[in-house]
Amino acid sequence: xxxxxxxxxxxxxxxxxxxxxxxxxxxxxxxxxxxxxxxxxxxxxxxxxxxxxxxxxxxxxxxxxxxxxxxxxxxxxxxxxxxxxxxxxxxxxxxxxxxxxxxxxxxxxxxxxxxxxxxxxxxxxxxxxxxxxxxxxxxxxxxxxxxxxxxxxxxxxxxxxxxxxxxxxxxxxxxxxxxxxxxxxxxxxxxxxxxxxxxxxxxxxxxxxxxxxxxxxxxxxxxxxxxxxxxxxxxxxxxxxxxxxxxxxxxxxxxxxxxxxxxxxxxxxxxxxxxxxxxxxxxxxxxxxxxxxxxxxxxxxxxxxxxxxxxxxxxxxxxxx
Amino acid sequence: xxxxxxxxxxxxxxxxxxxxxxxxxxxxxxxxxxxxxxxxxxxxxxxxxxxxxxxxxxxxxxxxxxxxxxxxxxxxxxxxxxxxxxxxxxxxxxxxxxxxxxxxxxxxxxxxxxxxxxxxxxxxxxxxxxxxxxxxxxxxxxxxxxxxxxxxxxxxxxxxxxxxxxxxxxxxxxxxxxxxxxxxxxxxxxxxxxxxxxxxxxxxxxxxxxxxxxxxxxxxxxxxxxxxxxxxxxxxxxxxxxxxxxxxxxxxxxxxxxxxxxxxxxxxxxxxxxxxxxxxxxxxxxxxx
Numbered sequence: 001x002x003x004x005x006x007x008x009x010x011x012x013x014x015x016x017x018x019x020x021x022x023x024x025x026x027x028x029x030x031x032x033x034x035x036x037x038x039x040x041x042x043x044x045x046x047x048x049x050x051x052x053x054x055x056x057x058x059x060x061x062x063x064x065x066x067x068x069x070x071x072x073x074x075x076x077x078x079x080x081x082x083x084x085x086x087x088x089x090x091x092x093x094x095x096x097x098x099x100x101x102x103x104x105x106x107x108x109x110x111x112x113x114x115x116x117x118x119x120x121x122x123x124x125x126x127x128x129x130x131x132x133x134x135x136x137x138x139x140x141x142x143x144x145x146x147x148x149x150x151x152x153x154x155x156x157x158x159x160x161x162x163x164x165x166x167x168x169x170x171x172x173x174x175x176x177x178x179x180x181x182x183x184x185x186x187x188x189x190x191x192x193x194x195x196x197x198x199x200x201x202x203x204x205x206x207x208x209x210x211x212x213x214x215x216x217x218x219x220x221x222x223x224x225x226x227x228x229x230x231x232x233x234x235x236x237x238x239x240x241x242x243x244x245x246x247x248x249x250x251x252x253x254x255x256x257x258x259x260x261x262x263x264x265x266x267x268x269x270x271x272x273x274x275x276x277x278x279x280x281x282x283x284x285x286x287x288x289x290x291x292x293x294x295x296x297x298x299x300x301x302x303x304x305x306x307x308x309x310x311x312x313x314x315x316x317x318x319x320x321x
Numbered sequence: 322x323x324x325x326x327x328x329x330x331x332x333x334x335x336x337x338x339x340x341x342x343x344x345x346x347x348x349x350x351x352x353x354x355x356x357x358x359x360x361x362x363x364x365x366x367x368x369x370x371x372x373x374x375x376x377x378x379x380x381x382x383x384x385x386x387x388x389x390x391x392x393x394x395x396x397x398x399x400x401x402x403x404x405x406x407x408x409x410x411x412x413x414x415x416x417x418x419x420x421x422x423x424x425x426x427x428x429x430x431x432x433x434x435x436x437x438x439x440x441x442x443x444x445x446x447x448x449x450x451x452x453x454x455x456x457x458x459x460x461x462x463x464x465x466x467x468x469x470x471x472x473x474x475x476x477x478x479x480x481x482x483x484x485x486x487x488x489x490x491x492x493x494x495x496x497x498x499x500x501x502x503x504x505x506x507x508x509x510x511x512x513x514x515x516x517x518x519x520x521x522x523x524x525x526x527x528x529x530x531x532x533x534x535x536x537x538x539x540x541x542x543x544x545x546x547x548x549x550x551x552x553x554x555x556x557x558x559x560x561x562x563x564x565x566x567x568x569x570x571x572x573x574x575x576x577x578x579x580x581x582x583x584x585x586x587x588x589x590x591x592x593x594x595x596x597x598x599x600x601x602x603x604x605x606x607x608x609x610x
Contacts, residue, residue, distance in 0.1 A: 056413055103598030110353045111554060113416060114546040115597065121543045122590040129583045249539050253355075253420050260417055293432060296424035300401065303418045307409035 014174045019167060031166040035238060037278045038173035039231045042180045044258040044270035046227030049184065051264050052193075053220045054200035056109070059116030060228045061252035062123035063093040067229030068236035068246055072139040073132055082145035083156070086233050093229030094222040101221040105214075108203075120252040127244035138243035145172075145237055169238050176234060177271070180227055185267050187223070196220055257299070323454045325572050331461055333568025334468035335523055339541065340548035340560035341475060342519030348492035348555035349512040352402060355419040357520050358542030359426035364390050364521025365533030366434045372441045372528075379444045379529065386525035387518045394517025397422060398510045423538070430535055440532030464526050471522060472561060479557060488512050492555060550593060553606020562604055 022030050043060050050057035067089035074080040074088060104115045127133045144159040156172075159165050187193050195216055198206040207213045236242045254277065262273030280298070284291045339361060346354045354360075367389050368382035405418050447459045479485035487508045490498040499505045524533065548567050552559025567589070574585035597603075 051413075056416065100594065103594050103601075106601045107597065110347070110351070110416070111550070111601070114353065114550055114554075115593075118543055118547055118550070118590065118593075121540065122586060125583070125586045129587060249543070257417060257420065260413065289432065290428075292424060293428035296421050296428055299421035300418065300425060303405055303414060303421060304401065307405045307414045307418075 011178065014178070015171070019170070028166060031170045032238075033278065033282060035166075035170045035173040036235075037275050038170075038177040039235050039238075040255070040278065041258070041271045041274035042177055042234075043228045043231035044255045044262075044274050045180055045184050046224035046231075047255045048259045048264070048267075048270045049187070049196075049220055049224045049227075051259055052188065052200060053196045053217055054108075054203070055105070055217075055221075056113040056256065057116050057221075057224065058113050058249075058252045058256050059119040060224070060255040061120040061247040061249065062116075063097065063225040063228030064232030064235070064251070065120075065123050065127060065242075065244070065247040066096060067093050067232030068242045069127060069133055069139075069232075070229070071233035072142050072236050072242045075142055076139055077132070081148070082143075082237055083148045086230055089233035090226040090229040093225040093232075097222045097225030098218055101218050105217040105221060117249065117252065120247075120249050124244045124248055133244070136244060138241055138246075140241040142236065142240045142242075144240070173234060173238075176230065180230075181268065181271065188267055192216075192219070261302075323451075324456065325576050326569075327455050327457055329569035329572035330565070331457070331465040331568070332572055333565035334465050334472065335527060335564075336544065336548055336568045337472055337561045337564025338468050338519055338523045339545045340552070340564045341472065341557065342516035342523075343545045344549050344552075344555055344557065344560035345488075345519070346513055346516040347549070348557075349488060349509055350398075350402065350406065350415075352406075352415045353419060353546075354516065355416065355542060356397075356423040356426055357516075357545055358538035358540065359423050359430065360390055360393065360517050360520040361524040361541050362430055362533055362535065362538045363393070363426060364524025365528040365537075366430060366439065366524075367521065368525035368528050369439045369441055369533060370434070373439065379441070382441075383522065383525045386521040390521025390524075391514040391518040395510050395514040397517070398513035402513070403506070403509070423542070427535065427538060430538075434535075436535050438532050438534040439528070441529055444529050461530060464530060467526060468523070471519075475519070476557065484508065484511060547589070547593060549603070550597065551603055553603030556603075556605045559603055559605035 018034065022028065043064050046063070047057045047060045070089040070092045071082065071085040074085040075082060080088075100119065104112060104119075107115060128135055133139070144165060145156070146160075147158040148156040157168075159168050162168050188196075195206070195211055198211060199213055199216060203213055232247060236246070239246075258273035258277055259270045260273065261277060262269030262271065281291075281295060284294055287294055339357070342360075343354055343357045346352055346357075364386040367386040368379075371377050371382035371385045372379055401418060401422065402415060405414055409415070443458075443460050445459045445463055449455065449457050449459055449462060479489060487498070487503045488511070490501065490503055491505060491508055491512070495505065527533070544567065548563035549555075549560055550563070551566050552561070552563030570589050570592075571585060574588060578585050578588060
């Protein structure tokens with residue numbers, strides 16, 4: 001009952017309260033920020049799922065970039081509509097991650113982290129080298145998402161015809177976010193989630209009682225990459241352009257930081273982490289050239305004070321009770 | 322062909338030196354030092370400042386790079402990694418700390434040295450031309466030889482000195498080493514300082530040839546990660562092998578694959594995937610327990 005109330009409150013907040021507040025205050029620029037937060041938190045949700053099977057994934061930027069390019073190429077070269085390319089980008093990334101995951105998911109700990117980090121850089125170099133991606137110039141002036149209709153019933157109107165595409169993008173991003181986190185919540189609280197937790201704790205033991213660890217790892221990793229792919233594709237739709245540098249190593253690291261900051265034992269942790277980090281970075285913009293210095297110092301201090309993440313504060317309270 | 326091999330050796334010697342520092346830190350503390358590339362860039366800028374700005378001889382710059390980076394490394398270990406390792410429950414925390422330090426060093430380098438590409442004048446002029454089969458400037462040869470000499474010096478230090486023995490014991494089994502009376506904290510700090518110093522030295526060496534700029538840190542870390550993936554993390558011979566293998570592959574790839582565009586690293590990564598599928602622990606790494 002409490003959780004239903006919580007979800008309702010959250011939905012009301014993001015779908016009603018936020019647009020209302022923005023309309024009242026006239027700060028239309030917040031739409032872009034919040035849309036970015038929503039999309040980045042989808043990618044972070046994917047990273048969180050790989051954390052959940054006990055792997056440190058610093059390669060989500062690679063899949064976001066791949067998803068972005070798949071969507072951009074399909075729209076501009078093959079004339080697909082955006083709404084069709086969105087799931088296709090996700091599926092492409094999931095398929096790619098199976099190919100890449102088969103060898104690398106046998107690695108653990110720092111080794112897996114290293115190889116995924118390399119993956120991000122390799123994806124950037126690939127985007128630079130392949131002819132279809134148009135090299136460093138990237139793909140620009142991608143049309144806005146068109147209308148989506150089923151049997152003549154218009155579900156989503158053409159974004160170009162709207163007077164306020166910012167609001168439309170915000171609603172799209174938030175809807176996607178809600179769907180993804182709903183799916184993530186379902187996964188974590190299903191049999192699959194329990195099996196994933198067993199992998200996190202002890203892979204050998206899990207394997208010895210008959211859990212198909214190899215299959216589970218691939219499954220979790222491909223779901224994670226699916227999230228990365230759709231996040232990348234939607235991001236490209238909003239910025240209407242994609243470059244090899246759209247998602248790079250720093251973004252991959254940030255996805256991981258989002259998860260960690262929000263807490264690894266908590267499904268909605270990555271969402272919180274993304275919100276805090278993104279807004280923190282934005283607020284520091286006023287400090288100009290010292291932005292990165294202050295941001296990184298804060299990160300280091302945070303690690304020194306709370307080496308187990310922000311939500312470890314909750315743990316401590318729990319013990320005292 | 323000879324030219325490709327010579328280029329590969331020259332690249333490999335530098336790469337091996339970078340990978341050695343990273344692998345040393347990893348084996349001693351189980352920390353993946355994300356900031357390794359940034360330490361390399363910092364070393365380059367220190368040499369640039371000493372040689373290019375103050376007009377002192379190159380060797381002074383190199384020594385200054387080594388000393389400053391050793392101090393940075395020791396400080397990072399003592400004040401940042403040690404308290405976090407002592408209190409954190411998961412391995413990931415040190416990686417996040419390392420990522421934070423990498424961002425921090427980037428910011429410091431940007432503020433202190435600016436974003437421009439910097440270089441110092443050639444230390445020796447002239448070009449070796451062996452019958453048009455190998456053409457290589459003398460300064461590259463000198464840097465390559467210096468790098469190999471440093472690798473040899475490092476191996477001898479690890480093999481025969483008291484500190485080197487202590488660090489190898491630490492890498493093998495931290496608790497057993499502690500029980501045998503090795504001062505774990507002191508040698509962890511020394512090891513971190515040594516690893517950072519190696520990164521600084523390579524930066525100092527390379528600033529004479531390729532110059533240095535702020536953006537080189539991240540890609541350098543990534544190359545170093547690839548090298549220790551190839552060779553096996555935490556093994557000195559593996560880091561050297563990984564460095565030379567990557568250097569060779571890059572040299573061969575840049576020549577043979579030039580016709581197909583800039584896909585050398587894509588090919589290297591694909592081969593790394595296949596290699597890891599067969600041997601996840603790298604060439605010389607220890608298999609999983």
